[in-house]
Amino acid sequence: MSTATEILAQVPRLPAFPASAARLAELLHDERAGAPEVEKVIRPDPALTASLLRIAASAYFSPRSRPETVRQAVTLLGVKRTFEVATGAALATMLPSRLPGYDMDARAFWLHCVAVAVFSERLAKEVKAKCPDLLFTAGLLHDVGKLVISSFVERQAGSILLKSRHGMDFSAAEREVLGVDHAEIGAQVAVTWRLPEPVAWAARWHHRPGEAPANVDRSLVDLVHAADALAISLGLGCDTGELARSVDPQAWQRLGLHVRRMELVASEGLEAVKGLAAALGEVRGTK
Amino acid sequence: MSAITVEISDLKVSARGDDMLITYALGSCIAVIVHDPVRKVGGMIHYMLPLSEIAPDKAQEKPAMFADTGIPELFRSMYGMGCDKRNLVVKVAGGGALYDDKGLFNIGKRNYTVLRKMFWKAGVMIASEDVGGAKSRTARLWVATGKCTIACQGEEVEL
Numbered sequence: 001m002s003t004a005t006e007i008l009a010q011v012p013r014l015p016a017f018p019a020s021a022a023r024l025a026e027l028l029h030d031e032r033a034g035a036p037e038v039e040k041v042i043r044p045d046p047a048l049t050a051s052l053l054r055i056a057a058s059a060y061f062s063p064r065s066r067p068e069t070v071r072q073a074v075t076l077l078g079v080k081r082t083f084e085v086a087t088g089a090a091l092a093t094m095l096p097s098r099l100p101g102y103d104m105d106a107r108a109f110w111l112h113c114v115a116v117a118v119f120s121e122r123l124a125k126e127v128k129a130k131c132p133d134l135l136f137t138a139g140l141l142h143d144v145g146k147l148v149i150s151s152f153v154e155r156q157a158g159s160i161l162l163k164s165r166h167g168m169d170f171s172a173a174e175r176e177v178l179g180v181d182h183a184e185i186g187a188q189v190a191v192t193w194r195l196p197e198p199v200a201w202a203a204r205w206h207h208r209p210g211e212a213p214a215n216v217d218r219s220l221v222d223l224v225h226a227a228d229a230l231a232i233s234l235g236l237g238c239d240t241g242e243l244a245r246s247v248d249p250q251a252w253q254r255l256g257l258h259v260r261r262m263e264l265v266a267s268e269g270l271e272a273v274k275g276l277a278a279a280l281g282e283v284r285g286t287k
Numbered sequence: 288m289s290a291i292t293v294e295i296s297d298l299k300v301s302a303r304g305d306d307m308l309i310t311y312a313l314g315s316c317i318a319v320i321v322h323d324p325v326r327k328v329g330g331m332i333h334y335m336l337p338l339s340e341i342a343p344d345k346a347q348e349k350p351a352m353f354a355d356t357g358i359p360e361l362f363r364s365m366y367g368m369g370c371d372k373r374n375l376v377v378k379v380a381g382g383g384a385l386y387d388d389k390g391l392f393n394i395g396k397r398n399y400t401v402l403r404k405m406f407w408k409a410g411v412m413i414a415s416e417d418v419g420g421a422k423s424r425t426a427r428l429w430v431a432t433g434k435c436t437i438a439c440q441g442e443e444v445e446l
Binding site: 161167169229236243245257259267268270 | 353383384397
């Protein structure tokens with residue numbers, strides 16, 4: 001069995017995505033679903049209820065008022081935003097304490113995920129793009145493949161690092177050494193967990209947005225690509241690959257980005273990233 | 288020994304002999320590390336961006352976010368602890384870059400250019416530095432001795 005096949009075989013062995021979060025994903029497609037239906041899914045799940053309220057109360061999601069009941073949170077956030085918060089909360093509880101291949105702990109991993117989610121949305125605003133559907137969740141889960149591939153990266157760390165430290169993009173080095181990278185595996189995880197398509201798209205193409213096929217929301221993958229570059233550059237959740245990541249100039253062009261816009265997004269987004277990472281940290285029980 | 292963490296967009300100054308200032312994951316951000324061997328005072332800033340003109344309100348709230356507001360604040364804090372500019376040993380680390388042939392994303396280089404201009408104008412000499420590259424660095428400064436190290440790519444060396 002090739003290493004790539006062996007890694008792909010691990011995807012179904014990940015813990016199942018919490019049923020209540022998966023049910024919320026189904027409600028997204030149901031136009032008739034409103035606050036009462038969403039509430040019915042959340043209320044029987046005490047862990048989800050607690051974490052939803054905690055995260056929904058963060059300044060990022062509720063800058064003006066602090067919801068105290070599920071009904072209030074759902075009414076305030078809307079069905080889609082509630083799903084985004086619930087997905088974050090669900091995933092936060094599923095993380096292992098370390099990702100050995102990437103030499104990072106769960107806290108650093110989350111900091112990076114949250115930074116990419118927040119920066120993606122800020123970037124969309126900054127370039128006045130229509131915010132792609134589920135951009136926050138797509139940003140938050142873009143690296144979910146690392147949960148599966150991490151132990152394989154650890155076994156081949158020497159070969160991967162040798163390449164990445166001599167000018168090769170870290171995910172390209174993963175592909176060369178393992179035959180598959182965390183991006184492809186991430187898309188498989190999203191499919192296995194039955195998460196909405198944008199999550200799989202961002203996971204699959206965030207390092208190579210230019211190669212995404214025509215049915216993919218290009219703006220979404222461009223934004224997650226740029227947000228990922230910004231988060232890595234600023235050291236928000238740094239891993240063993242350090243800064244060995246390529247920037248796609250075409251994505252920059254498509255979005256109309258330039259360095260000052262990135263700087264503005266960084267300055268405006270930093271506090272939100274820290275605040276939200278702390279709220280998610282509480283859900284994980286690490287703080 | 289107690290370790291004092293300098294977060295991104297923050298600065299810390301200490302005159303306690305058993306303190307060690309530390310900052311993690313310097314990518315394109317820069318740490319300016321200052322030590323006064325006479326007064327035995329250490330200071331460190333981890334700034335994120337070059338110029339505060341893009342967000343003056345943020346600079347007011349968090350001067351250490353930017354080189355042009357944070358670095359003067361660091362030096363003022365050192366002077367406030369009784370340090371003399373002539374005695375200060377100044378070191379610099381960070382300013383890394385992604386693999387970016389076209390230089391589209393050159394925050395690290397901009398961070399470093401602004402710092403050099405400011406130091407040139409103010410007559411500040413850099414004793415040693417470790418900047419650039421696709422690297423993430425962790426910087427440490429021991430207040431009692433002024434010993435400064437940079438950890439990067441699995442190795443820790445003295446700066």
